[in-house]
Amino acid sequence: MRVSFSYLDRQFADLEPYLKRIADLVRTGDFTLGKPLVEFEERFARLCGLPHAAGVGTGTDAIAISLKVLGVEPGDEVITTPMTFIATVGAIVQAGARPVFVDSEDGLTIDPEKIEAAITPRTRAIVPVHYTGNVAEMPRIAQIARKHDLLVVEDACQAIGASIDGKPVGSWGETACFSLHPLKNLNVWGDGGVIVTRSRDLAEKIRLHRNHGLVNRDEVAAFGVNSRLDTLQAAVGNELIAQTGFITAKRIEHARRYDAALEGLAEHVSIPRRRPAVKHVYHLYVVRAERRDELLAHLQRNGVEAKVHYPIPVHLQPAARHLGYVEGDFPACEADAKRIITLPAHQHLTDQEIDYTIRQVRAFYGK
Numbered sequence: 001m002r003v004s005f006s007y008l009d010r011q012f013a014d015l016e017p018y019l020k021r022i023a024d025l026v027r028t029g030d031f032t033l034g035k036p037l038v039e040f041e042e043r044f045a046r047l048c049g050l051p052h053a054a055g056v057g058t059g060t061d062a063i064a065i066s067l068k069v070l071g072v073e074p075g076d077e078v079i080t081t082p083m084t085f086i087a088t089v090g091a092i093v094q095a096g097a098r099p100v101f102v103d104s105e106d107g108l109t110i111d112p113e114k115i116e117a118a119i120t121p122r123t124r125a126i127v128p129v130h131y132t133g134n135v136a137e138m139p140r141i142a143q144i145a146r147k148h149d150l151l152v153v154e155d156a157c158q159a160i161g162a163s164i165d166g167k168p169v170g171s172w173g174e175t176a177c178f179s180l181h182p183l184k185n186l187n188v189w190g191d192g193g194v195i196v197t198r199s200r201d202l203a204e205k206i207r208l209h210r211n212h213g214l215v216n217r218d219e220v221a222a223f224g225v226n227s228r229l230d231t232l233q234a235a236v237g238n239e240l241i242a243q244t245g246f247i248t249a250k251r252i253e254h255a256r257r258y259d260a261a262l263e264g265l266a267e268h269v270s271i272p273r274r275r276p277a278v279k280h281v282y283h284l285y286v287v288r289a290e291r292r293d294e295l296l297a298h299l300q301r302n303g304v305e306a307k308v309h310y311p312i313p314v315h316l317q318p319a320a321r322h323l324g325y326v327e328g329d330f331p332a333c334e335a336d337a338k339r340i341i342t343l344p345a346h347q348h349l350t351d352q353e354i355d356y357t358i359r360q361v362r363a364f365y366g367k
């Protein structure tokens with residue numbers, strides 16, 4: 001049996017409704033900041049339970065633009081975690097700031113109890129990452145941010161639909177940033193990103209900044225960038241967005257099936273902390289595994305496209321060398337990088353495929 005990590009072939013087996021939307025758009029020629037984009041932004045904001053959404057070029061740009069528009073400047077420090085995809089940190093660098101890392105906790109998100117020790121007079125913002133689709137400890141992080149007068153930009157690129165006690169991601173930060181990359185839970189046919197915010201004023205500034213700072217065709221308020229969400233991608237998003245509930249529910253169902261089965265392998269596999277109040281949306285289903293690399297090879301040999309997200313923490317990447325971190329600085333993240341493994345859990349898998357994956361994990365440990 002082959003258990004695929006990607007689901008694009010299954011997801012887009014019926015292309016017709018997407019192609020119809022694209023044909024409609026092509027006929028209007030409304031390609032730049034067009035009507036389908038406005039519709040998508042309204043629907044995305046509603047889906048997130050927040051009043052404003054602005055489409056931008058990528059999830060990376062969503063973070064960088066948020067920081068820029070909020071006034072983060074060169075020389076400022078921005079706290080985040082090395083347990084993330086490189087883009088979180090790349091976006092902080094793109095905004096001109098210096099990334100400062102704080103170790104991760106058992107649930108693979110930033111450890112709030114270690115944040116205050118990393119704050120200096122130069123700290124301007126915290127970028128918690130809702131890594132894997134789990135929500136960082138936002139009430140505590142927001143409290144720390146208030147105490148030290150810091151901005152919060154939530155990296156929710158992996159966490160559409162996630163919440164704590166029913167409060168959606170984006171409820172705590174100045175903004176929350178989403179990616180529409182083809183392998184994200186809500187995806188389009190290329191790159192795309194969205195910024196959501198509770199502030200009308202901030203939403204207006206973001207809309208200006210993503211479009212060169214143009215107030216109208218002839219006047220520029222402040223220099224910006226060209227990072228508009230492509231209207232064609234918004235048209236794809238308008239077709240898919242209604243499926244977000246199904247996508248999230250299926251991923252949660254698969255994760256519960258894995259959790260229940262893997263609890264029986266507790267001496268070999270450990271499940272990251274699950275907080276009952278958190279709606280984790282399982283962009284990635286990650287567990288810690290003994291002899292991880294051997295398990296990975298075993299699964300791949302047997303047709304299961306397991307992966308590792310990611311074997312090298314960001315602070316140990318060559319790109320981060322100038323920041324001066326060394327091995328041993330973030331023990332939790334570093335230990336996890338050696339033992340985490342991602343099992344396929346996407347919405348188009350069948351129970352049989354999940355059960356086959358479970359059987360393969362069990363077989364590897366001789367169960």
Ligand SMILES: Cc1ncc(COP(=O)(O)O)c(C=O)c1O
Pocket residue numbers: 058059060061084085087088129131155157158178179180181191192193
């Ligand atoms: C945690 C995280 N942050 C940021 C990004 C950047 O998103 P994009 O690829 O749309 O730039 C991604 C996804 O790629 C991500 O997983």
